[in-house]
Amino acid sequence: MIKCFIAGNWKMNTTVEEGKSLASSIIENLNSVDLGGIEIALSVPFTHITEIHKIIKDTNIKIAAQNCHFEIKGAFTGEISPETLKDMGVTYVLLGHSERRQYFAETDEIVNKKVVAALKSNLKPIICVGETSKQREENNHKQVVKCQIEKAFLNVKEIENITIAYEPVWAIGTDVVATTKEAEEMCLFIRQTIEDLYNKSMAESILIQYGGSMNKENAKELLGQKNINGGLIGGASLKAEDFITIINSYK
Numbered sequence: 001m002i003k004c005f006i007a008g009n010w011k012m013n014t015t016v017e018e019g020k021s022l023a024s025s026i027i028e029n030l031n032s033v034d035l036g037g038i039e040i041a042l043s044v045p046f047t048h049i050t051e052i053h054k055i056i057k058d059t060n061i062k063i064a065a066q067n068c069h070f071e072i073k074g075a076f077t078g079e080i081s082p083e084t085l086k087d088m089g090v091t092y093v094l095l096g097h098s099e100r101r102q103y104f105a106e107t108d109e110i111v112n113k114k115v116v117a118a119l120k121s122n123l124k125p126i127i128c129v130g131e132t133s134k135q136r137e138e139n140n141h142k143q144v145v146k147c148q149i150e151k152a153f154l155n156v157k158e159i160e161n162i163t164i165a166y167e168p169v170w171a172i173g174t175d176v177v178a179t180t181k182e183a184e185e186m187c188l189f190i191r192q193t194i195e196d197l198y199n200k201s202m203a204e205s206i207l208i209q210y211g212g213s214m215n216k217e218n219a220k221e222l223l224g225q226k227n228i229n230g231g232l233i234g235g236a237s238l239k240a241e242d243f244i245t246i247i248n249s250y251k
């Protein structure tokens with residue numbers, strides 16, 4: 001059973017060679033980590049998947065893609081099929097990351113279509129949700145996140161392969177981390193939202209990550225919270241040592 005799920009989100013960083021050496025040094029250093037119950041994934045650029053897959057294939061580390069299209073194939077120039085990703089050895093896929101919503105006009109409806117397509121292709125979605133600073137200031141953060149979840153899970157019956165990442169937009173890449181209290185409160189709220197949509201046992205077993213400026217200093221406290229089952233780590237996942245320290249801080 002997975003007790004803690006740590007995923008590194010490399011975003012649009014590293015050349016293929018840099019990515020290969022980052023993955024290799026993560027693996028070398030993981031030897032010192034007791035991985036009992038910890039799931040690890042690297043969310044790498046599409047261009048890196050084949051090479052990184054060769055490096056991680058005999059380890060416990062999984063590969064995540066950063067996006068996929070909602071159709072399996074067809075005339076969608078520049079898009080990537082979830083089936084192709086599965087075929088390349090990808091296990092997880094980030095969907096609805098705030099940067100996709102913000103810069104690429106991804107709506108909740110599109111996120112939902114991608115969730116359905118990913119599951120159909122046997123990929124495990126990591127659905128990202130979170131409010132902007134304005135929405136929090138206006139005290140709308142819970143409503144916004146509830147709505148994102150309700151829409152993302154529309155027509156989805158089986159949720160055991162889904163992870164939710166709570167990522168307040170104001171905390172992503174800013175070095176402004178949510179307080180432990182804020183993060184735990186929202187992850188509990190997300191769990192309650194899943195209970196309302198499904199049932200108590202599904203809500204208890206779904207993994208909820210926190211993401212947004214998680215680093216080697218704050219990880220231990222965040223990962224120690226009851227409703228935070230892991231982290232989605234951007235900047236700090238680009239340094240092998242920091243990423244390993246974060247993994248190590250879950251005990």
Ligand code: PGA
Pocket residue numbers: 009167171172173174175211212213214232233234235236
């Ligand atoms: P960050 O990014 O850790 O650099 O804030 C997190 C994310 O965007 O998933």
